[in-house]
Amino acid sequence: MSSFLANHGVVVALVCAGCAVVYGLVTARALLRLSPGNERMQSISRAVQQGASAYLNRQYTTIAGVGIVLFVILIFLQNIAVAVGFAIGGILSGSAGYIGMNVSVRANARVAEAARGGVSKALSVAFRGGATTGLLVVGLALLGLSGYYGLLTAVFNDSQKTAVDALIGLGFGGSLISIFARLGGGIYTKAADVGADIVGKIEAGIPEDDPRNPATIADNVGDNVGDCAGMAADLFETYAVTAVAVMLLGVLTFTESTRVALYPLVLGAAAILASIIGTFAVRTTKGNVERALYQGLIVSAVLAAGAFAPITYWMMRDVHFSGAGTLAAPGWVRFYLCALIGVAVTACLFLLTDYYTSTRFSPVKKTARASITGHATNIIQGFGSGLQATALPALVIALGILGSWKLAGGNSHNIVNGIYGVGIAVMGQLSLMGLIVALDAFGPITDNAGGIAEMAELPEEVRNVTDPLDAVGNTTKAVTKGYAIGSAALAAVVLFAGFRQELATQTHKPITGPGALLFGINEPPVLIGLLLGGLMVCLFASLSIEAVGRAGGAVVEEVRRQFRERPGIMEGSEEPDYAQCVGIVTRTAQREMILPALLPIVLTVIVGVIDTQALGGLLIGVIVVGLFMAVLMTAGGGAWDNAKKLIEDGAFGGKGSEAHAASVTGDTVGDPFKDTAGPAINPMIKVANIVAILIIPLIK
Numbered sequence: 091m092s093s094f095l096a097n098h099g100v101v102v103a104l105v106c107a108g109c110a111v112v113y114g115l116v117t118a119r120a121l122l123r124l125s126p127g128n129e130r131m132q133s134i135s136r137a138v139q140q141g142a143s144a145y146l147n148r149q150y151t152t153i154a155g156v157g158i159v160l161f162v163i164l165i166f167l168q169n170i171a172v173a174v175g176f177a178i179g180g181i182l183s184g185s186a187g188y189i190g191m192n193v194s195v196r197a198n199a200r201v202a203e204a205a206r207g208g209v210s211k212a213l214s215v216a217f218r219g220g221a222t223t224g225l226l227v228v229g230l231a232l233l234g235l236s237g238y239y240g241l242l243t244a245v246f247n248d249s250q251k252t253a254v255d256a257l258i259g260l261g262f263g264g265s266l267i268s269i270f271a272r273l274g275g276g277i278y279t280k281a282a283d284v285g286a287d288i289v290g291k292i293e294a295g296i297p298e299d300d301p302r303n304p305a306t307i308a309d310n311v312g313d314n315v316g317d318c319a320g321m322a323a324d325l326f327e328t329y330a331v332t333a334v335a336v337m338l339l340g341v342l343t344f345t346e347s348t349r350v351a352l353y354p355l356v357l358g359a360a361a362i363l364a365s366i367i368g369t370f371a372v373r374t375t376k377g378n379v380e381r382a383l384y385q386g387l388i389v390s391a392v393l394a395a396g397a398f399a400p401i402t403y404w405m406m407r408d409v410h411f412s413g414a415g416t417l418a419a420p421g422w423v424r425f426y427l428c429a430l431i432g433v434a435v436t437a438c439l440f441l442l443t444d445y446y447t448s449t450r451f452s453p454v455k456k457t458a459r460a461s462i463t464g465h466a467t468n469i470i471q472g473f474g475s476g477l478q479a480t481a482l483p484a485l486v487i488a489l490g491i492l493g494s495w496k497l498a499g500g501n502s503h504n505i506v507n508g509i510y511g512v513g514i515a516v517m518g519q520l521s522l523m524g525l526i527v528a529l530d531a532f533g534p535i536t537d538n539a540g541g542i543a544e545m546a547e548l549p550e551e552v553r554n555v556t557d558p559l560d561a562v563g564n565t566t567k568a569v570t571k572g573y574a575i576g577s578a579a580l581a582a583v584v585l586f587a588g589f590r591q592e593l594a595t596q597t598h599k600p601i602t603g604p605g606a607l608l609f610g611i612n613e614p615p616v617l618i619g620l621l622l623g624g625l626m627v628c629l630f631a632s633l634s635i636e637a638v639g640r641a642g643g644a645v646v647e648e649v650r651r652q653f654r655e656r657p658g659i660m661e662g663s664e665e666p667d668y669a670q671c672v673g674i675v676t677r678t679a680q681r682e683m684i685l686p687a688l689l690p691i692v693l694t695v696i697v698g699v700i701d702t703q704a705l706g707g708l709l710i711g712v713i714v715v716g717l718f719m720a721v722l723m724t725a726g727g728g729a730w731d732n733a734k735k736l737i738e739d740g741a742f743g744g745k746g747s748e749a750h751a752a753s754v755t756g757d758t759v760g761d762p763f764k765d766t767a768g769p770a771i772n773p774m775i776k777v778a779n780i781v782a783i784l785i786i787p788l789i790k
Contacts, residue, residue, distance in 0.1 A: 099352030099405075100244070103236035106359035110229025110524065113366050118193045118222045124215060126196070127203035130546040134307075135199035138538060141311035141672040142195050145278060145679070146319060150184055152680055153270050156688075160266065164259060167787060171242065171252075172259035178238055179263025182230045183326045187271055187319035190223025194318045194531055198310075198538030202548065205539065205555035209377045212539070212555050216563075217383065217528065219535045221369045224528030227322050228365065231329040232358045234260055239337075239355070250351045254337045261331035262780050268327035268773035269687045273634060275320035276766030278679040279312025280638045282671065283761050285645025291754055294653065294660065295746075301545040302659050304652045304666035305645050308675050310541050313534035316765055317567055321530045324574055324773055329520050331776050332581040333358065336513035338588045342595075343510050344409045353405045354517050357429070360401055364393035365524030379562045383532070387525045391433055394521040402426040428494040428511040432518025435490040435580070436526075436573060439483055443572030446479040447728030448565055449736045453479070457733035461752035462742055468756040472733065476726020476763075480718045483572065487579055487717070490515055509587035516580040519573075530570035533563035564735070568728040571769055575720045578772035582713045585779035589709065589786075593702065596786050609706035619697060619704035623711020623778075626693055627719050630686050630774055631767040637682035638762035644674050686770075690778040698785045705782055705789075712778045720771040727764025730756035 126132050157180050164173040197219030205212040238260060242253040286305035290296050296303060333354045340350030368390030374382035407422040446453045453475040460471035491512055498511020536559040543552045590607060594600065599607040609616045648671055658664030690712075698705040734753035736742075742749040 099356050100236050100240035103232055103352075103355040103359045104240070106362045107229045107232035107236060109366065110225040110362045111233065114189075114222045114226040114229060117218050117225075118189075121193065121197055121200065121215065121218050121222070124200045125203050126199040127542075128546070131199045131202060131542050131548075134542050134545050135196065137307045137668060138198065138310045138314070139192070139195045141307060141676075142191055142314050144672070145311065145315050145676045146188055146191065148676060148680055149270065149274050150188070152684070153180070153184070153267060157263075157266060164784070168255075168259065168784060171256035172784070175238055175256045175259030176263040178234050179260035179265075179330060180267050181263070182234045183264040183267040183323050183330075186223070186227045186230045186326050187267070187322040190226055190322050190531060191314050191319040193219055193222045194314050194535050195538070197535050199542055201535055201539035201559070202542045202546070202552065202556060205543065205552045205559075209379065209555050209558065210374055212559055213372070213374060213379055213382060216532055216535045216539065216559060217369070217372050220528040220531035221524075223318060223322050223531040224524045224526070225362070225365065225369075227326050227527050228329060228358070228362055228524045231264070231326050231333075232355065232362065235330060235333055236355050239351070250341050250348060254334065254341055254351060257334040257337065258780065258783055261327070261334045262784060264323070264327035264330045265773055265777045265780055268323040269690070269770065269777055270683055271323035272320045272770040272773055273687050273766070274679045274683040275312070275316035276634065276762070276770055277637045277641055277682050278675050279309075279316030280761040280766050281641030281645055281675045281678060282308035282312040284638065284642030284758050285649055285671070287754060287758050288642075288646050289649040289653070292751065293650075297544070302662065302666060304649050304659070304668055305671045306541065306545065307668035308645070308671040310538050311672060312675070313537050317534045318531045320769065321570065321574070322527060324769065325523055325527055325577075327773055327776060328574070328577050328581055329358075329523055331780055332513070332516045332520060332577070332584060335581065335584040335588045336510070336517055339510045339513055339584065339591065342591050346409050349405050350409060353401075354513075356401055356405065357398060357517050357521065360397040361394045361521035362524060364390045364397060364521070367393055368525050369528070377558075379559060380565065383529055383562065383566065387522060387529070390525045391437075391522055395430060395433055398429045398518070398521075399426055402429065424497040424499075425511065425514050428497050428514040429518035429521075431490050431494045431497075432515035432580075433521065435486055435515065435576060436519045436522055438486045439572045439576040440569045442479075442482050442486065443569045443725065443728075444565065446475060446725045447568040447732055449732045449739075454729050454732045454736060457729045457756065458736045458742055458749070458753065461733065461737060461749040461756065464748070465752040465755045468730070468733070468752045469759060472726050472730040472756050472760060475729040476722040479725030480721045483576060483721055484717065487576055490580065491583060509584060512580065512587075513584040516577065516584060519577050519580065526570050526573055529566040533567035536560045536563040561735070564732065568724070568764075571724045571728075571764070572721070574769065574772050575717065575724065578720070578775050579713065579717045582775045582779050585776065585783070586709050586713065589779060589782045590706070592783055592786050593789065596789065597702070609703060609710065613703055615701045615703035616707035619701075619707020619709075620711040622693070622697060622704070623708040623713075624715040626690060626708070626712060626778070627715040627771060627774070630689050631719055631723070631771065633686040633689070634767040634770055635762045637678075637686070638766050641675055641678035641682060644678060645671055648674055690774045691781055694778045694781045695785055698782060699788055702789050709779055709782055712775055716771045716775040720768050723763040723768030723771075727760030727768065730760030731764065733757070
């Protein structure tokens with residue numbers, strides 16, 4: 091079996107990736123055969139579809155322009171193989187988000203219609219819509235990685251090292267799509283949400299998703315382009331760049347270059363099959379939606395963990411370090427334990443994010459209680475909860491890095507050897523990606539289903555089904571953001587190690603010993619780089635939040651104008667102009683996303699060309715500051731959001747109370763935190779690191 095996987099590992103990965111793509115397409119086809127409801131429901135769903143498609147078409151046109159320029163630059167900076175990999179990564183990442191989002195915006199009406207038959211039927215439809223996106227993300231990522239690697243090694247006879255170098259371009263292509271999708275989608279969704287809430291809920295006193303609100307359709311479109319397409323692109327990129335980084339470290343660290351290069355691909359193949367099986371475990375007969383979703387995730391995790399053991403034994407036993415250091419026998423057990431650490435880190439991040447953002451626990455309850463005394467105390471408590479939420483996730487990630495590094499033989503003399511173990515831990519973490527993206531896409535689907543039920547004035551029993559699904563969807567969106575942040579931090583550690591190893595090779599310096607390539611804080615260039623890395627994160631977050639503020643302000647003015655000039659809207663005798671709000675946020679999001687998206691590319695190149703030590707410091711600063719800022723923003727924003735929902739469910743005075751008004755303010759402030767700036771920091775961290783690897787030829 092060891093010989094088979096070493097010789098046919100690419101084929102195994104391609105077959106399993108093909109299974110994921112087929113599963114996604116077959117599931118999507120079955121989903122679209124279901125009834126989309128009455129004409130009013132279909133009309134609302136079509137409006138969301140048209141808005142989402144118009145936005146993504148315009149976004150991808152913008153990205154294509156930037157991508158063509160970068161493609162040409164990569165030909166001269168690296169070579170044609172890297173440039174082609176860049177194009178493949180961008181096309182596949184964009185395809186995953188585009189197909190998944192189109193399924194999501196069609197599933198919404200079908201979930202609302204299925205809700206007439208109860209929770210179980212509605213859950214099945216909503217989850218299958220999310221699973222389509224989830225399996226397409228991992229399937230297309232693995233298909234691109236294994237297919238291009240196999241093409242380069244089998245057809246063009248490139249060495250493993252040359253082939254892996256070309257795959258770095260594929261990861262960068264995914265990164266480009268990711269940062270634009272996260273930023274543009276985040277600006278879009280929160281601008282619409284902020285405008286709808288300020289004028290609709292606060293000023294006009296009408297409910298969320300009220301059809302009289304001109305920003306309602308834009309708000310529903312934003313849920314899909316931000317949480318569905320944006321998260322899909324984000325995790326596609328994480329999967330691709332992590333697998334490439336682990337392959338690169340493996341080729342540089344071990345003499346058995348073929349086996350170690352294929353090892354992460356075969357792990358990913360096994361995880362895909364486990365994820366497909368896990369989707370069939372998502373079912374409920376008692377109406378416990380959250381339990382049904384998590385039991386699918388648990389089944390997938392158990393199956394993947396079981397499959398990793400024989401794969402690791404077959405592929406990683408008796409491997410030899412190409413440099414100094416040995417691994418205590420049996421070495422394959424240590425690598426297997428590293429993979430299990432990744433799964434454990436995922437479980438811990440899920441639990442911690444749930445604790446800080448769920449209405450069941452103290453942080454959200456304290457934020458809701460603080461709303462009684464006003465808007466300011468709500469903001470203070472929510473921000474404090476966000477700061478506090480950084481501590482335990484950082485500790486979990488630190489322990490995960492330490493444990494996997496030590497298991498793989500890491501010490502002060504064999505740093506890279508241990509980092510390979512960290513890479514295996516990240517691959518273990520990413521083994522659950524198919525189901526986790528499904529959980530994230532479940533959120534906007536159920537949110538839209540509730541909106542359609544409200545706008546189409548469906549019977550109360552339908553809302554009694556869609557509302558609990560929407561509540562669980564809010565929780566799953568929050569915990570998947572925690573997962574994305576944790577995986578980004580661990581992936582960045584591996585990418586930084588790959589950067590250091592490649593730089594050492596380029597500059598002919600050792601990794602350890604006399605004259606080693608080190609980045610010590612006692613060196614002024616490194617300290618300068620650290621400060622610039624922190625600056626980049628803060629400036630990136632600032633630009634993202636300000637973009638939401640400007641776009642949201644434009645929506646507020648438009649909704650006020652329509653209410654003022656067309657009084658029949660509030661009376662129900664006149665239809666609002668939904669398209670005007672959709673157009674405003676589409677144009678604004680496209681314009682506003684350019685500068686912050688280019689920031690990590692341009693600043694990294696400038697610093698790298700000026701000073702190598704400063705570049706290393708910048709990458710470290712981006713990883714550390716970015717991790718804490720991302721957790722702070724997503725957890726704090728989640729606490730503000732669910733504090734509002736807790737009050738709307740009747741706590742602390744309920745809807746219409748002073749506490750409710752304060753909580754709406756907190757939720758509005760938290761929107762760009764948790765859905766724009768915070769999530770977009772994830773791809774920014776990885777973009778900076780992968781750009782650093784690509785510009786090494788420019789470094790003297």
